[in-house]
Amino acid sequence: MKSFTYERVDSAAAATAAFARTPGARFIAGGTNLLDLMKLEIETPSHLVDVSRLALDKIEATAEGGLRIGAMVRNTDLASDARVRRDYGLLTRALVAGASGQLRNKATTAGNLLQRTRCPYFYDTNQPCNKRQPGSGCAAIGGFNRLHAVVGASDACIATHPSDMAVAMRALDATIETVDAAGKVRAIPIADFYRAPGKTPHLETVLAPGELITAVTLPKPVGGTHIYHKVRDRASYAFALIAVGAIVQRDGTGRVALGGVGYKPWRVEAAEAALPRGAKAVADGLLAGAKTTHENAYKLPLVERTLAGVVAQAKG
Amino acid sequence: MQTPEEFELSRRGVLVGGAASVATVTLVPIGTATAATPPAKSPPTAKVAFEVNGTKRELELDTRTSLLDALREHLHLTGTKKGCDHGQCGACTVIVDGRRINSCLTLAVMHEGEKITTIEGLGTPDKMHAMQDAFVTHDGYQCGYCTPGQICSAVAVLDEIRAGVPSHVTADLAAAPTVTKVELRERMSGNICRCGAYSNIIDAITDVAGVKA
Numbered sequence: 258m259k260s261f262t263y264e265r266v267d268s269a270a271a272a273t274a275a276f277a278r279t280p281g282a283r284f285i286a287g288g289t290n291l292l293d294l295m296k297l298e299i300e301t302p303s304h305l306v307d308v309s310r311l312a313l314d315k316i317e318a319t320a321e322g323g324l325r326i327g328a329m330v331r332n333t334d335l336a337s338d339a340r341v342r343r344d345y346g347l348l349t350r351a352l353v354a355g356a357s358g359q360l361r362n363k364a365t366t367a368g369n370l371l372q373r374t375r376c377p378y379f380y381d382t383n384q385p386c387n388k389r390q391p392g393s394g395c396a397a398i399g400g401f402n403r404l405h406a407v408v409g410a411s412d413a414c415i416a417t418h419p420s421d422m423a424v425a426m427r428a429l430d431a432t433i434e435t436v437d438a439a440g441k442v443r444a445i446p447i448a449d450f451y452r453a454p455g456k457t458p459h460l461e462t463v464l465a466p467g468e469l470i471t472a473v474t475l476p477k478p479v480g481g482t483h484i485y486h487k488v489r490d491r492a493s494y495a496f497a498l499i500a501v502g503a504i505v506q507r508d509g510t511g512r513v514a515l516g517g518v519g520y521k522p523w524r525v526e527a528a529e530a531a532l533p534r535g536a537k538a539v540a541d542g543l544l545a546g547a548k549t550t551h552e553n554a555y556k557l558p559l560v561e562r563t564l565a566g567v568v569a570q571a572k573g
Numbered sequence: 574m575q576t577p578e579e580f581e582l583s584r585r586g587v588l589v590g591g592a593a594s595v596a597t598v599t600l601v602p603i604g605t606a607t608a609a610t611p612p613a614k615s616p617p618t619a620k621v622a623f624e625v626n627g628t629k630r631e632l633e634l635d636t637r638t639s640l641l642d643a644l645r646e647h648l649h650l651t652g653t654k655k656g657c658d659h660g661q662c663g664a665c666t667v668i669v670d671g672r673r674i675n676s677c678l679t680l681a682v683m684h685e686g687e688k689i690t691t692i693e694g695l696g697t698p699d700k701m702h703a704m705q706d707a708f709v710t711h712d713g714y715q716c717g718y719c720t721p722g723q724i725c726s727a728v729a730v731l732d733e734i735r736a737g738v739p740s741h742v743t744a745d746l747a748a749a750p751t752v753t754k755v756e757l758r759e760r761m762s763g764n765i766c767r768c769g770a771y772s773n774i775i776d777a778i779t780d781v782a783g784v785k786a
Contacts, residue, residue: 258637260616260617260635260636260637261617261636261637262617262636263617263619263636263680263682265683265685285680285683288678288679288680288683289660289675289678289679292639292678292679292680293659293660293678296658296659305636305680307683309683333672333733333738336738336739337736337737337738337739342739342746342747343746343747346746349739349746350741350746353739353740353741353743354741356763357660357663357762357763357764358673358726358729358730358733358740358760358761358762358763359660359663359666359673359674359675359726359763360660360675360678360763362672362673362674363674363675363678363679492759492762493741493758493759493762494762494763
């Protein structure tokens with residue numbers, strides 16, 4: 258690990274100011290992903306700004322009837338919150354499908370959104386990777402890629418976003434609130450938060466350097482049956498091959514978001530309009546234009562079949 | 574045939590020869606070496622004070638020091654084990670402010686003022702914690718390397734179930750989770766045991782929880 262200086266801050270303003278005055282700074286909260294990457298020298302910050310004690314650890318009701326989830330709320334606490342379990346069951350289900358109990362006790366809401374891909378070539382510093390080292394190439398294309406993206410990928414990168422939580426938040430129309438060093442706040446719909454890899458896969462979100470996530474808000478509950486079905490290589494504590502997050506209403510309409518298929522949680526509103534007609538129609542729309550590799554074509558039928566199972570489960 | 578003594582001698586001879594050849598290769602004129610490597614700057618340090626197993630400890634650490642390394646290398650509490658050092662195996666699990674975490678994936682300096690419990694703080698050979706006792710009774714280990722992490726995790730898992738924390742296998746999110754084998758297996762999935770003592774580990778935990786396995 259490269260050496261770094263460390264400071265703990267007690268306000269968002271102090272955090273963004275510390276970032277702005279220190280070249281090479283990074284925010285750290287739960288640290289479960291950042292420290293892992295620092296050990297491998299994939300991340301090499303020269304200064305860490307510890308934001309883990311900011312007073313952003315509350316879940317509050319909003320005037321619109323939704324919830325505002327502080328950026329520092331731990332994954333365990335978010336999954337356990339009585340309002341989340343009752344009104345946003347998909348979010349609890351997605352959270353507890355991810356990582357381990359130990360990691361969920363540390364990982365934060367904001368950090369979960371910002372975690373990096375688990376592409377093995379991103380992690381292997383002996384291999385080319387355009388995300389880790391722009392311009393070096395992509396070893397996953399033509400390599401071991403049964404875990405990789407089938408939609409939204411580019412010739413430069415076929416990595417997937419690893420978060421389960423983000424899949425639920427996409428289906429729930431979450432909004433990400435941020436503040437920058439100038440004190441400017443903005444609200445970014447999660448649909449617009451992640452950047453397509455294109456030729457610049459190292460740029461993963463629309464956040465500017467030093468912009469700090471302060472909260473994630475959920476609109477008022479939409480009811481329905483909430484199901485998160487994650488398919489993985491072992492029964493627990495593994496990343497998704499594919500995941501289907503769905504909210505299905507009594508009349509058969511609903512929302513569908515996918516994990517494990519692209520650089521972001523994958524939802525196509527026009528495709529889910531076909532939900533009353535069954536899983537195939539929705540899967541066809543969601544995966545239109547899919548481009549598979551020699552190892553991951555199985556993901557297309559797996560999405561359709563998993564969604565069929567989810568729809569059947571929702572009908573009870 | 575070589576006697577063991579002769580083998581030792583010849584092995585040492587090989588080692589000496591090896592060291593000499595390395596020394597030859599790395600001989601560099603002093604002036605060149607000085608120019609190429611500026612004097613090493615000592616890495617940044619920071620002070621941290623926390624409580625470990627009920628005792629206040631103060632350390633000044635290289636900021637890179639993980640909580641795991643602080644416990645093992647600086648406080649010499651070697652009960653907590655380093656397995657993968659990447660949060661994948663759970664051997665380093667400790668309880669911080671009542672919650673189990675991977676001590677390998679957190680910086681020691683981030684734990685100012687917190688209360689840390691390691692396997693040494695749960696019990697001693699003379700006065701074992703109920704979970705330690707149950708692991709012995711049910712033979713919940715073979716090599717024992719993952720055991721401190723398993724036990725710290727298990728103690729916290731029962732607290733999590735009591736607190737109503739849901740899991741991936743909790744059928745009804747509106748109801749309080751219960752202690753079942755399926756729940757325990759899911760909740761303990763962050764602790765890997767390569768000897769495969771899993772079934773006995775679950776027996777030990779269900780014993781402590783006071784339910785029929």
